[in-house]
Amino acid sequence: MPKWFVPAAVVCAVMMAVAPVLIANAPYESTMGLVQKIFYVHLPSAWVFLTAAIVCGIASARFLFGADPRQDRLAWAAAELVVVFGIITLVTGPLWARKAWGVWWQWDVRLTSSLMGWMVSVAYLLLRQFGGPGSDKLAAGLALFGMANVPFIYISVNYWRTIHPTTSVVPTLPTSFGLPLWFSAVAFMLLFVLLLKMRVRLEEQRARLDSLYLSADA
Amino acid sequence: MFARVVWLVLRKDLMVEVRSLEIAYTTLFFAVSCVLVFAFALVREGRAPEDGAAGILWISIAFSGTLALGRAFERERQSETLRALLLAPAPRPAVYVGKLLGIVALLAAGEVVLVPLVALLFQAPLFDRPVWLATILLTGTIGFSAVGTLFAAMLVRARSRDVLLPVLLYPITVPVIIAGVRATTTLLQPELEVEVLRFWLALLVCFDVVFVTLALWTFEPLMTD
16 A cells, blocks of 8 residues: 555545534525535535546546556446445435425436436446456446547437536635535545545455466466 | 448348348337337327327337347357458458448338337327438437447457346437437427427437447457457
C-alpha cells in the first residue's frame, strides 16, 4: 500500500463521522423540510458515480488500444464502484422524489441516463464474471460503447421530458447548505479514491500470484 | 478491395441463408409470436391501446434481431469459420461491414412481414406515409445491427454468450428504441409533425454514424486474440 493510504483512510473515516453532524445541523429547506437532507448524500454519490464511470471509460479505451493490463485492472475496479455508488444514487433519488414530486420514479433525462449508465456497468461486470477467457477486451469494448451512448440517451430523453432540478443551483447555494454539501462531496470522493486504490491493488496481487504460479510450474 | 470483400462476405452469408432459410423462418416466427403475446397482454375489449403499435413493432424488431444475431454468429462458430474469415488476408472492417449488411438485409426482410401484421392487428395507419416509415425502419435497423453485429462477433469466443448478448445489447441500443418508437408514434398521429419527426430521424442517423464508426474502429482490436 502507498504511504498516503492509511492517513487518507483515517481522514476519510473522520469526515464520514463528522458529515452527519453537519448535515443534521444544516437549516431546514423551507418547502421540502427534512427530506431535502437526502440531497447531501444523493448529490455526492451521483458525482462519484459519474467520476467512476469516466475513469472506467477512459481506462477501457486505453486498455483496448494499448493492451496495458494496469489500465484493465483500473477499469474493472472503477466499474465495480460505478455499480456501488450508482445503487446509492438510484436509491436515495426515489426516496427524495417520492416527497418532492409525489412519485418514486419519473422517466426524466437524468434519471433515465443514470439508470442506463448503471445498467451498462452491471452488464460490464456480468461480462467479466461469466464471459470466460478474453472477456477483459470485450468488456473494454462495452465500456467504450457505453461512454459513446451517454449523449444519445441524454438527448433523446431530454427531448422527451425533463423535470429533474439542474446542478446550476449548486454554486448559488447559501453557505449553510453549501458547506455540508461540499464536505460530504469531498468525503465521498476520498472514499472513492481509497476504494479504487484498494480494489486495483487486489487485482494487482492476483495477477502477481498468477504469474508466480506460472513460473513455479515452468 | 474493401468493397469486394464486403460483397463477398455479404454474398456468402446470403447464400448460406437462402439455401436453408433457417434464421429467416425462425426469427420471423418468433417476431410474430412476440406481436401476438403483446396483443394478448395489451388489447382490452377487442381494441388495441392508442399508440401501442409503434412500441410493439420495435420491441418485436429488437427481440427477433437479437435472436437473428445470435444464430448468425453461432453458425460461424460451429466449424470455426469466423476464425477462417478473420485469417483471410482481407481488411477486418470490410468483414464487419459485410456481416452488418447481411444482418440488416435479414432484419429488413423480417420487417416486410412484421409491419403489415402490426398494422392489421392493431389497426395502425402505418402505411399512410410509407417513405417516412421506411426511412425510420432502415435507420433504426442499421443502428441496432451496428452495435449488435460487433457484440455478437466479439461474444463468439465468450462463455454464456447466448445470455450475454441481450444483456449487453439492450442498454446500449436504448436510444434506437426511444427514437424509433417516438418517430413511429409521430407517424401514427392524424396531423404529421414534421419537426418532431426530423429530430428523431436526425438522432437515429447520428447514432448510426457514431456507432458504425466506433465499431469499424474497435473491430480490429476486439477480434484479435
